[in-house]
Amino acid sequence: MAEGDGDDSKPPRRRRASSSDSIPLPASSGRITTELVGPMLRLPDESHDGFQVPADPEDLTLRRPSRVSEPPADVSSIPPAPPQSGALGLVERSSITSSGLDFVAEMRERFDLDDFTGALRAAELLLGRDPENEEAHRVSETCRERLQQLYIARLxxxxxxxxxxxxxxxxxxxxxxxxxxxxxxxxxxxxxxxxxxxxxxxxxxxxxxxxxxxxxxxxxxxx
Known part of the structure; x- marks a missing residue:
C-alpha cells in the first residue's frame, strides 16, 4: 500500500480552541472598569402602611357648615304676655281675695288642735289684714293666756x-x-x-x- 493511502485512513487532526489564558490582555494600570449600558430602572412608588391614609384633595377644601347658629333674639322685641282671662284669671283673683278666709280657717283649725302658737300666728296675720276682726282678737288673747300658763309651768x-x-x-x-x-x-x-x-x-x-x-x-x- 502506498504511503499516501495510509495517511488518508487516519482522522484529521482538529485545531484546539484558544483559551482565555492565551488571549492577550491590554496593558492597564491594574483596575478593571465595567460600563453598564441600558435603560434607567424606575423605582416603585412608596407604599403606605396600615395607619396612613392618603389625603383626599376634596377633604382639604373648606366646607360650609350645614347649620349656622342664629344670634339670640332681642328681649325688647318679644311681645309681653297677654293678660290672663277666663277660668285661670278667675282662679288667681279668687285666691287673692280669699286669703283672709284662709287665715280664719287656719286659726280655727289650730286652736281646736290646742296649737296655741300656730293659732296665735294666724290670728295676728288676720288682724294685720282686718284689725277689727273680733274673733281674731278673742283667739289672740286666749292663746296668749294659755301660752303664758304653759311657760310658767315649765319654769x-x-x-x-x-x-x-x-x-x-x-x-x-x-x-x-x-x-x-x-x-x-x-x-x-x-x-x-x-x-x-x-x-x-x-x-x-x-x-x-x-x-x-x-x-x-x-x-x-x-x-
Missing amino acids: GSLQARAQVVVKPSEIRWLGLDHRAGFLLSRIDGTHTVEELLAVSGMPALETLKTLVDLLLAEAIRLD
Missing part, C-alpha cells in the same frame, strides 16, 4: 331665781339672738322670774318663752 314658778350656768366663753356657741343675749346679761342669780319680766323690756309672753329656751339650752337653771 316652775314666778318666784324661782334664775342663774347662768354656761361659761362666758361658750355663750357665743349657743346661737342666741340679741334679745336672748340681753336677757341673759340681766340674770345674776338674784332676780326672780317675775323681776326679770319687769326688767327685760320685752312683752311678758316673749320673755317667758326666751327663759324657757335658755333653760332647754342648759344656759340657765332655776332655783
Whole structure:
C-alpha cells in the first residue's frame, strides 16, 4: 500500500480552541472598569402602611357648615304676655281675695288642735289684714293666756331665781339672738322670774318663752 493511502485512513487532526489564558490582555494600570449600558430602572412608588391614609384633595377644601347658629333674639322685641282671662284669671283673683278666709280657717283649725302658737300666728296675720276682726282678737288673747300658763309651768314658778350656768366663753356657741343675749346679761342669780319680766323690756309672753329656751339650752337653771 502506498504511503499516501495510509495517511488518508487516519482522522484529521482538529485545531484546539484558544483559551482565555492565551488571549492577550491590554496593558492597564491594574483596575478593571465595567460600563453598564441600558435603560434607567424606575423605582416603585412608596407604599403606605396600615395607619396612613392618603389625603383626599376634596377633604382639604373648606366646607360650609350645614347649620349656622342664629344670634339670640332681642328681649325688647318679644311681645309681653297677654293678660290672663277666663277660668285661670278667675282662679288667681279668687285666691287673692280669699286669703283672709284662709287665715280664719287656719286659726280655727289650730286652736281646736290646742296649737296655741300656730293659732296665735294666724290670728295676728288676720288682724294685720282686718284689725277689727273680733274673733281674731278673742283667739289672740286666749292663746296668749294659755301660752303664758304653759311657760310658767315649765319654769316652775314666778318666784324661782334664775342663774347662768354656761361659761362666758361658750355663750357665743349657743346661737342666741340679741334679745336672748340681753336677757341673759340681766340674770345674776338674784332676780326672780317675775323681776326679770319687769326688767327685760320685752312683752311678758316673749320673755317667758326666751327663759324657757335658755333653760332647754342648759344656759340657765332655776332655783
